[in-house]
Amino acid sequence: MKFSTMEAEAKSAHDPYSKRAAVWIPSPIIVGAGPSGLAAAACLKLRGIPSLILERETCIASLWQLKTYDRLKLHIPKRYCELPFMPFPPDFPTYPSRRQFVEYLESYAAAFGIRPAFGQAVASAARIGGHWRVRTAAGAEYACPWLVVATGENAEEVVPEIEGMAVFGGDVAHTSGYRSGEGYDGKRVLVVGCGNSGMEVALDLCNYNAKPSLVVRDKVHILPKEILGASTFGLSMWLVRLLPVCLVDRVLLAGSWLTIGNTDRLGIQRPKIGPIELKTKFGKTPVLDVGTLHKIKNGYIKVFPGIKRVRSDCVEFVDGRIEKFDAIILATGYKSNVPSWLKDNKMFSKKDGLPKCPFPNGWKGEHGLYAVGFTQRGLLGAAMDAKNIAKDIQKCCKRSFN
Known part of the structure; x- marks a missing residue:
């Protein structure tokens, strides 16, 4: 890919990009080298379009490599995560x-010759003078015709404000x-959050002889990881092709009752809306149980x-109970950080x-402007996005040469 220096005219004298020399990238810039960014780069390359990936960390898939617990495994079969x-x-x-998933991603990057520019945290990006201007925290500046946002739904930790914390x-x-859980032996640990991470961390603490407790603030669907030896996720994917969502939800809930029983008596109430409908309408993912419910029971x-x-030294709960704890782990999830750096956009x-x-x-x-990995449908959704983006940019390239 050939880069060149250019002077881009800014729309305002107060614009931070005004009169700065920018490196011109004649191809897409992808922000983020997680699975979504890698998928976008690979799909583009197969269509003969190079790209530049800007990654704030020093490795690909930084969430998986730097911010996940040791016992983590994919919760759904690998064929749905390719x-x-x-x-x-x-x-x-x-x-x-x-570790195996990271190895797969590293092999993927090597197979498609993807070499991100690491340590390039994007401070801002804006549409100026007919192209995209991207500025990094280190002061580098780029201009390009296409910008692919691949920072994902899990770019920043969510830390709730809790009185007295x-x-x-x-x-x-x-x-x-x-x-x-190493180092938590014998300690009373409160895990705040009952999503897949919170449930699994609580289980991990048990395996290290800690004394965990779990905060379940909202209603949540907990489904078995497998029903009759088949992946619950795979079963749901197959059923939604054949049946209305309401019927699929009934099948999944029936299988859940038979496999794990009534979770209400454990203090974990189910929403009135079924798990697939809830995911589709509100993006709320059901929890796939990996053994935590057995420990709760x-x-x-x-x-x-x-x-x-x-x-x-203690926590007071909304039901009046007061309990002492030695540690608190916030399993409160992540959020997108796009509004903090992408300026004046109508897309996000x-x-x-x-x-x-x-x-x-x-x-x-x-x-x-494009987005990959924001579908709230995991890597299947990211793969769909990546293919659509590459196809669309190729069409743009062909029009520009005609």
């Missing part, structure tokens, strides 16, 4: 480990900093409702940082 045009190795298990005398950590993990306030919501257009139409914006 990036475009390259399956997992046949000797990998059905549910690859964190500042005075708590024990350790407080987000799951992004949690690696294993047998008293190894306590369940509490929402937190009212935190004190120096300022509220949640996700595309305003719902799936499957959220991948394309205006004036060469």
Whole structure:
């Protein structure tokens, strides 16, 4: 790819890009070298279009490499987590480990000759003078005709404001900093959040002889990882092709009742809306149980409702119970950071940082702006986005040469 220096005219004298020399990139710039960014780069390359990936960290898939716990495995079968045009190795298990998934991504990048520019955190990007201007925190500046946002739904940790948290005398950590239960032996640990991460961290703590408790503030669907030996996720994907969503939800809930029983009596209430409908309408993913419910049923993990306030050595819950804890782990998830750096765009919501257009139409914006990995449908959705983006940019290239 040939780069050149250019002077881009700014629209305002107060514009931070005004009169700065920028490196001209005649191809797409992709922001983020996670699975979505890699997929976009590979799809573009197969169509003969090079790209430049800007990645803030020093490695690909930084969320997986730097911010996940050791015992993490894919919760759904590997065939639903493949990036475009390259399956997992046949000797990998059905549910690859964190390390195996990273190995797959590294092999994927090598196979398609993808070499991101690491340590290039994007500070801002804006449409100026008929092209995109991208500025990094280190002061580098680029201009390009197409911008692909691949920072994803999980770019920044969500840390809720909880009354009294500042005075708590024990350790407080987000799951992004949690690696294993080692060091928590015998400690009373409160895990805040009952999504897949919170449930699995609580289980991991049990395996290290800690005394975990789980905050379940909202209603949540918990489904077995497998039903009658088949992947619950795979079963749902097959059924939605044949049946209305309401009937698929009934099948999944019936299988859940038979396999794991009534979760209401454990302090975990189910939403009235079925799991697939809830995911489709509100993006709320059901939890796939990997053994945590068994520990809850047998008293190894306590369940509490929402937190009212935190004190120096204990936590008061909304139901009036007060319990002492040595540590708090926030399994409160992540969020998009796009509104903090992408300026004056109409594509992304300022509220949640996700595309305003719902799936499957959220991948394309205006004036060469694209999004990959914001579908709330995992790597399957990211693969669809990547293919659509590459096809669309190729059409733009052909029009420009005609």
